[in-house]
Every structure is written in structure tokens, then in C-alpha cells.
């Protein structure tokens with residue numbers, strides 16, 4: 001396989017000084033989000049900085065009212081659905097294991113496999129704009145992007161650069177070693193999700209279509225949901241989010257679903273129609289580090305069905321072997337270069 005310079009650098013640890021640093025000083029630099037109060041923007045002294053942070057918080061919690069597809073000014077319609085960032089990034093994006101933004105400012109720029117490049121926090125925000133929000137990227141100099149940036153930085157205060165965050169991303173649950181059962185998932189959905197998210201996954205609007213007021217209970221599929229390129233459309237990712245966060249009120253230390261129930265209902269969700277993201281084959285250009293549950297071609301191993309519904313552990317095992325082999329090759333290439341210089 002031909003490796004990009006970026007991949008080579010990543011494989012040999014050259015582009016992730018933060019992660020390396022974090023390993024070295026793990027305990028000292030670890031911030032535990034569980035039981036930690038989230039920073040409160042109301043405490044900031046009055047002024048333009050506070051205004052920007054508060055605007056960022058409003059954009060996150062009421063995205064649909066500022067940059068949604070139903071807002072009055074067409075130039076402000078950046079998002080393509082009426083979700084809020086906090087439909088997924090729960091509790092003002094501070095909830096542990098619900099992809100919290102606390103500490104995110106300290107971990108960017110970082111290597112990201114989806115781009116096979118070093119990404120900034122702005123690019124990460126736009127990743128969710130184009131996928132989770134099924135919309136367009138926010139212009140870099142816009143007040144909205146600055147506000148997201150300011151809010152994410154504010155939420156990250158107290159987390160040192162190079163630190164590790166317990167409660168970051170999602171709970172790393174082990175997946176069942178079987179194909180997910182969408183029929184069983186349909187049953188879980190009817191029993192434990194439909195009461196809020198609706199029998200057809202359409203959610204429940206606050207008001208009526210066109211009013212830009214969003215949802216009391218957001219849709220899980222259909223035209224006003226996240227698109228096929230979103231992280232939540234991947235079954236492993238969705239299983240982890242759902243088990244630690246749904247039904248509403250669940251948390252990583254008070255889960256209401258078994259991993260099997262979460263896995264099957266995630267597969268049911270993934271089997272339903274939603275907006276299609278074009279050009280997905282351009283994602284993860286390095287290929288070998290594409291997540292095993294990214295169910296779009298090309299595939300280096302396994303069938304399309306297995307990448308969508310599992311079983312995932314065998315795919316992960318093969319991928320690890322591939323990565324180890326590439327790492328060894330990359331290390332050899334580098335030392336070879338060092339010798340010839």
C-alpha cells in the first residue's frame with residue numbers, strides 16, 4: 001500500500017506529540033469529567049468575550065434557531081436539519097461520554113484519519129456541520145465559527161494541553177461478536193424509544209414545520225436527521241452513545257440498556273432512511289485507519305454488510321494486524337532514511 005507522508009509521520013508517532021506527552025505524564029495530566037462541574041459562562045466578566053462565549057452556547061443548544069434551514073435569512077441557513085449540537089453533545093456539551101467539548105480545545109490540532117491530515121478545531125466543527133447537521137461548513141471568519149471556538153475553549157479551561165480527559169468521546173464498550181439483529185432492535189425501539197422519538201423515528205417538534213424552533217425530542221432518521229456520513233450513522237459509535245446516554249436520563253454509571261439491546265437498536269436506526277452524503281469514498285484516504293463500522297466503500301477487507309452490521313471484532317483484529325505491519329514498515333523506512341543521510 002502506498003502511504004502518504006502524513007500517514008507515515010502518524011505511524012511513527014511524529015505528528016502526535018500531544019498524545020505522546022499525555023502518556024508520559026498520564027496521571028498528573030488527567031482530568032476526570034465525572035462529577036466535575038462544567039465551567040459556567042455566566043461567571044465571566046461582562047464584555048465582548050462573555051458575549052461571544054454565550055453566543056456559542058446558544059448556537060450549540062438552539063442551533064436550529066440561528067443557523068438552521070428554517071431561519072428567516074437565507075444567508076444564515078448553514079445547517080441542513082433542525083437538530084441542535086446538543087441533541088447529541090448533551091448537557092451543553094459537558095456530559096461525560098456524550099462526546100463532551102470539555103478539553104477538546106486542548107487536543108487540537110490533531111491527526112484525524114478521516115482527512116489523513118492534521119485538523120483544527122474549526123475543521124472538526126465543520127465536520128459535524130456537514131454530517132451530523134447535514135449542512136454546509138461555516139465560513140472560518142464568521143461570528144458563528146468564532147463563537148463555537150470561544151465556547152469550546154471556554155469549556156476546556158482547566159484541561160492542560162497534552163492532558164487526557166476521562167469521560168471524553170464515548171464509553172469504549174466492547175461490541176458483541178455477532179451480526180446485529182435489526183428485528184430485535186425494532187422491538188427495543190418500540191418498547192424504549194418510540195415514546196419520545198416517535199413510532200417512525202421522526203421526533204417531536206416544539207411547534208410546527210417552518211418555525212425554526214426545533215424539537216423537544218429530535219428525529220433519529222428521515223429527512224430532518226443526520227446524514228449517512230455522520231459518526232452517529234456508524235453502528236459501533238451509535239451503540240456506545242445510546243448505551244451510556246439513552247433513554248433520556250441514562251448515563252455511563254446508570255445505564256438502562258444491555259450492550260445487546262443498544263447494539264440492536266443502533267442497527268435498527270442505521271437501517272432506516274436518512275439524507276445521503278455525497279463523496280463518502282473520499283473519507284479516510286489512508287484507508288487502513290478507516291473505522292471498521294464506516295459502512296461505505298471502498299473496503300480493504302470484509303463485506304459491506306459486515307461493516308454496517310458486524311460482527312466487528314474480527315474486522316478490528318484484522319485492521320490491527322494491518323496497522324502493526326504498516327508501523328513496522330514505516331519504522332524501517334525511517335531508519336533506512338536516517339542511515340542513508
Ligand code: HEC
Nearest residue numbers: 083084085087088099104124125128132133169226231232
Ligand atoms: C447527530 C449527533 C451529533 C450532532 C447533532 C452534532 N455532533 Fe458533533 N460529534 C458527534 C459524534 C458522534 C462525534 C464524535 C465521533 C466522531 O469522531 O465522528 C462528534 C464530535 C464532535 C467534536 C469533537 C469532539 C472530540 O472529542 O474531539 C466537535 C468539536 C463537535 N462534534 C462539534 C459539533 C458541533 C459544533 C455541532 C453543531 C453544529 C455538532 N457537533 C453536532 C455527533 C454529533
Ligand code: HEC
Nearest residue numbers: 086087088090192193196217218219220242246247248265
Ligand atoms: C424520555 C424521552 C427519550 C427516550 C425514551 C429516548 N430518548 Fe433519545 N433523546 C431524547 C432527547 C431529549 C434527546 C436530545 C438530547 C438531550 O436533550 O439530552 C435525545 C437524543 C438522542 C439521540 C441523538 C440525537 C439524534 O437526533 O439522533 C439518539 C441517537 C437517541 N436519542 C437515541 C435513542 C434511542 C435508541 C432510544 C431508546 C433506547 C432513546 N433515544 C430513548 C429523549 C429520549
